[in-house]
Amino acid sequence: MKHHPIFQNTITWKKELINRTVVAPMSRVSATAEGLATDEMKDYYSAFAIGGFGVIITEGIYTDVYGSQSYNNQPALVTDAQINSWEKVTRAVHQSPALIFAQLMHAGALSQYSEETLAPSALKPIGIKMPSFGGEGAFPIPKEMDLTDIERMKQGFVSGAVKAYKAGFDGVEIHGANGYLLDQFLTPELNRRIDHYGGTMQNRFRVIAEIIAGIKATVPEDFIVGLRVSEGKVNDLTYRWAQGIETAKELAAEIKMSKPDFVHVAVQTGEWERDSFYGEGVSLASVIRQATSIPVIANGGFHNLDKAEVALKNGHATLIAIGKAALADPHWVMKTMNGLPLIPFHREMLWPEATLNHTRKIVKELNLEHS
Template identity: 45%
Template sequence: MTQTANTHPALNTGSIQNLELANRYVLAPMSRASATEDGVPTAEMAEYYARFAKGGFGLLIAEGAYPDTTFSQAYSNQPGLCTDAQQEGWRQVVEAVHAQGSKIVLQLIHAGAVSQVVDVPHGPSPIRPEGHMLQMYGTKQGPYEEPAELCEKDIAALKAGFVQAAKRAEKAGFDGVEIHCANGYLLDQFLTPETNLRNAPYGGSVENRIRLTCEIIAEVRAICRQDFVTGVRLSQAKATQPDYFWMGGLDDARVIFSAVAEAGASFIHFASERNGYFYHSSTKDGVRLTKLAREITGLPVIANGGLEDFSLSAQILSEGEADFLAIGKSAMCNPDLPNRIANQQLLKDFTFEVFSYGIQVSGQLKWEAEQSA
């Protein structure tokens, strides 16, 4: 039978832990640098997220918030979740999304060595990240700096920051959090042998290198209510290394997936946004990691990477390679993407002209106003 839009498997209901979702479409977290200078989410951000909920996304993953005021902030005007004011700002975002009938979780992210705002970035080891700082983000530009090495006291403090931020997210009304261990940020720096030259307990074997992420997941699960979703984002590629693959391939994957599941993760979000789903949701040998994660852990898996493609996304869900589809850039130009699929409407092509006036939400709204004038 020919697949038609209104029978697309992504329109089926789904669940993560006890969280019932209207469909399989997930808004991927996208850094928009639109908070106040002190990291407080704004009313404009609440309206921005609400339109994705109104557009039919069953689950929204809000952009990465920094969990402490020491070394974690990545870029200017990034939202945080370590003060009362930030918590109240996020509450407005959550209420706006819930009012439209969608669920929302918050990504918690620590920049580590790739911070573009802190005076002295800190990382697992004093290894300078490859590449250059991201344009339009942060107060610094040019090559990344060599970070200072985190001491045991620093690690204990940053771990506590994640846990306290998760508790604040629960108080703000979020349905859960996503712990960010991907894309070359701090927890991924611990996972990556080239940037982690430490010895045990957090360096050496892959079991040691994923340990900090697992400890954070376990402690968040212990402090928050039982039905509070606690997922994890993983990736092979990094923001400045789009062709990076896990050194140990399948062996690393089996250890990593098993470890986060045993720690209590509610879902695995496998990011492949830089070069597309087939490229980075697989090993170099072409073994699909999203499917492997489902088989090893039994957890819901969120796939990512060009999944606005109608046929590709249907294939991934129908063949059991993933349970949910995270949509990023295409969602910027199609905040009503799920509704468009359900109503058999064409999608608008993503264009980088969205950022003509900067990466902030206000810049996009200005550009959109010009297009409709």
């Protein structure tokens, strides 16, 4: 297994990565009520670095106090205290050769923290809130954001990136996926605006392009700025673009113009082939990679190494993100490379709550550490 392409080192972002593995962002609802990263979170993230992952992307971090927070006990990068709490995490991770990126997110209409939500248009989201993240019932109708709301939201992302840099992160991932605010701007069914932030793909992408430009103008040149995109949404797992590959090509063209340092293509159900392909051998990841020549991270069941090899060798991805398998066993890389038994993922690790404490309790109850 040591010779599998996923475990080979690579030069990306002018940095030598020890391998092509990435820990996918996973919400853990385990920060303090004030949005501080805890010692428990420090141990959680540093375990991935010790376990051999090349890059770690954090759970979604909220960026302002005006509507970005998604749920209770979500970490933030707004105050100095929050910066200091994350600095303990990055310092621990950097004891190993891994990079760590902060995922910056705004929940928009899918916030489970507040009943006064924001969105591109005043459209009630389908589906219900997620109980495992403390939600209950239907989503409210959001307020349609005015230009002041949009400017304040954009500044939150830029400020969040600067604070991530101060906290010792190697970069940020802008969360433009999975149905949250920036994805709401991208999605025509959710964005009915008639100003310069609605209508064409160029207009719908404009807010993301402005965030990327704002961050890059503010942080050092070697600070990595990436973008996460998807079709599926946490409240609508089966959603796909009506125009399929044509929309993918339009999105790829806008991404190319905005010049992020990487694109992370996410799938919602955890299955890359089912959620990401338009035809034989053509995936959203490959469309973006071919159009932009930007490093692409692919996500979706890649603990299956045969699938990971296809993605890397056939031009779909530069790096491979691992989610549930990493959550179950943070030493997945080292154990897989050396043929050692893994702690298997069980749904109970995330249900009925997706906290670090609950996952740890399930591992002990099921005696998985010694299975």
